[in-house]
Amino acid sequence: NAGVTQTPKFQVLKTGQSMTLQCAQDMNHNSMYWYRQDPGMGLRLIYYSASEGTTDKGEVPNGYNVSRLNKREFSLRLESAAPSQTSVYFCASSGSTYEQYFGPGTRLTVT
Amino acid sequence: GESVGLHLPTLSVQEGDNSIINCAYSNSASDYFIWYKQESGKGPQFIIDIRSNMDKRQGQRVTVLLNKTVKHLSLQIAATQPGDSAVYFCAENRGAGSYQLTFGKGTKLSVIP
Numbered sequence: 001n002a003g004v005t006q007t008p009k010f011q012v013l014k015t016g017q018s019m020t021l022q023c024a025q026d027m028n029h030n031s032m033y034w035y036r037q038d039p040g041m042g043l044r045l046i047y048y049s050a051s052e053g054t055t056d057k058g059e060v061p062n063g064y065n066v067s068r069l070n071k072r073e074f075s076l077r078l079e080s081a082a083p084s085q086t087s088v089y090f091c092a093s094s095g096s097t098y099e100q101y102f103g104p105g106t107r108l109t110v111t
Numbered sequence: 112g113e114s115v116g117l118h119l120p121t122l123s124v125q126e127g128d129n130s131i132i133n134c135a136y137s138n139s140a141s142d143y144f145i146w147y148k149q150e151s152g153k154g155p156q157f158i159i160d161i162r163s164n165m166d167k168r169q170g171q172r173v174t175v176l177l178n179k180t181v182k183h184l185s186l187q188i189a190a191t192q193p194g195d196s197a198v199y200f201c202a203e204n205r206g207a208g209s210y211q212l213t214f215g216k217g218t219k220l221s222v223i224p
Contacts, residue, residue: 004154031210040119042200042216043155050210058211090154098143098210102154 002026004103006091012109013081021076021106023091029101031094032074033058034066036087037105043090049074081110119198121219130188132218134201139182141203145212146175146186150197158186158199188220196222 007022025032030051035043045058047066055066063085065077074093078085086109092100124130136144142163147155161168161175161184168175174187184201198219202212 033211035214040216043202043214045211045213048211092154094210098204098212099145099157099160100212102147102156104154105152 004091004093004101006089006103006106008106009104010107012111013078014111015082017081018077018079019081019108020078021089021091021108022073023075023103024073025091025093025101026072027093027095027101028071029093029095030071032068033092033094033100034064034074034076035090035092036060036085037090038087046076046089078108081108083110086110119217119219121221123221123223124191125223126191126193128191130186130191130195130220132186132188132199132220134184134186134215134218136182136184136201136203136215138203138206138213139179140206142207143204144175144177144184145202146173146184147200147202147214148195148197149200149217155200191220191222193222193224196220 004025033048034046037043044060049055049068052071067075089106091103094100145160146158148158149155159170159173159175172189176185198217200217201215205211
């Protein structure tokens, strides 16, 4: 099992460009999450999907959209990147327990 | 404990000593708490969890203590090793039965060989 995988690992964007961060899990988990991590700020929830076909806003959803493509995949889209979106993005998934399993992260820089 | 602003609290411990990392949580309705370890450049990894109907839980070299009266959580690491050097996050669920987690800002543990 690969667990939670994320692509790309690194990305540099110019202000105004768009991109999609991909996440997939092979643990048959119902719930998936997108977080951002900024220095000294811990992890903040952007969006989550409690089950296939549903998505909900988290703490910091502005500037992002998500798609739960199927049970395995949950993507995060930045339509018009801003320097304030420079961060490390983590995808996570959870099954019937509260424990969330995290991917390795995507380091995004917006110039 | 929890950080303010951009500066993570740091705990420096001699190899072989015990470490205690503290966390204050805010939601009295939370009924699940979890500790994660994050090594540099990696995603958070589960260490140990505890439900609100318990006040102590032990794992391999780790113990979590929960004091609901003062909304305080602690992680104790026995015989700290260099491989324990990382940032440690506590998290609580957002209310009874909620699967969403709210994370603390983290504490950096440095182990001195």
